[in-house]
Amino acid sequence: MSPVKAILFTDFDGTITKQDSNDFLTDNYGMGYEKRRALNKQVISGEKTFREIFKEMMDSIKLPFKKCVDLVLENIELDPGFNDFYTWSLENNVPVIVLSSGMEPIIRALLTKLVGESAQSIKIVSNNVKLEDEGNSWEIVYHDDSDFGHDKSSTIKKYLKPGRPILLYAGDGISDVSAAKExxxxxxxxxxxxxxxxxxxxxxxTEFETYASIHERIAKIVDGTETVDSIVSK
Known part of the structure; x- marks a missing residue:
């Protein structure tokens, strides 16, 4: 096995998947798109924390948890470039670690369906869910006490050691801001x-549209044809 030259930390919803499963549930079965977007803007402006608005979003969804899982399995699609990237990452010893503000049971169910059994080797650090009344009542359980609910930077900082591999992050939304500088x-x-x-x-x-471009750039870093600085400067 080749040495680990790079580690990819990645958001899940809207990054590995085409759509954000939490936004999908909120927009269609909770408070709706307009209210959700207004809350997102309040986080960007600093008026509210992500922890506050995400709980509002999840609390607005009144479906049993199993129904939520079934709906996302029926409707959420994988980024078209992720499976090829993930196969390459296994072959080239590039660990993939999911850092998510979503809920672990939904993430694991989607990965198993969309990627397959090989996805079991993907480490997931995320929020969880508390079920009551046989899942008819549920609420999000945050990973930590931060204003994010899950401070993604806390996991990344554990890897900031001398002689470490190159650390990479891929994300799309306001739940990723804690990891953006790390x-x-x-x-x-x-x-x-x-x-x-x-x-x-x-x-x-570095901007991306699908995982295909992430794959291309990480492969060049690992094989030495590009550096982080050369990619950032483009």
């Missing part, structure tokens, strides 16, 4: 809130 290279999805935040905070990022 890795050597940030991939931010075109047209999404993470880019808005990076521009406001003068954070360097």
């Amino acid at each position: 890795t050597d290279l940030l991939f931010a999805k075109k047209g999404q809130d993470l880019i808005t935040y990076c521009k406001q905070q003068n954070i360097k990022y």
Whole structure:
């Protein structure tokens, strides 16, 4: 097995998947698109924390939890480039670690369906869910006490040691802002809130549309034909 040259930390919803499963449930079975977008803008402006608005979003969904899982399995699609990237990552010893503000049971169910049994080797660090009344009543259980509910930077910082591999992050939205400054290279999805935040905070990022472009750039870093600096400068 080749040595680990790079580690990819990645958001799940809207990054590995085409759609955000939490937004899908909120827009269609909760408070609706307009109210959700208004809350997102309040996080970007600093009026509210992500922890606050995400609980509002999840609390607005009144379906049994199993029904929520079934709906996302029926409707959420995988990014078209992720499976090829993930196969390459296994062959080239590039660990993939999911850092998510979503709920672990939904993420694991989607990965198993969309990627297959090999996805069991993907480490997931996320929020969870508390079920009551046989799942007819449920609420989100946050990963930590931070304003994010899940401070993604806390996991990344454990890897910031001398002689470490290159650390990479891929994300799309406001749940990713805590991780935005922590890795050597940030991939931010075109047209999404993470880019808005990076521009406001003068954070360097590399734009992507699908995992195919992430795959291409990470492969070049691993084989030595590109460096982090050369990719960021493009």
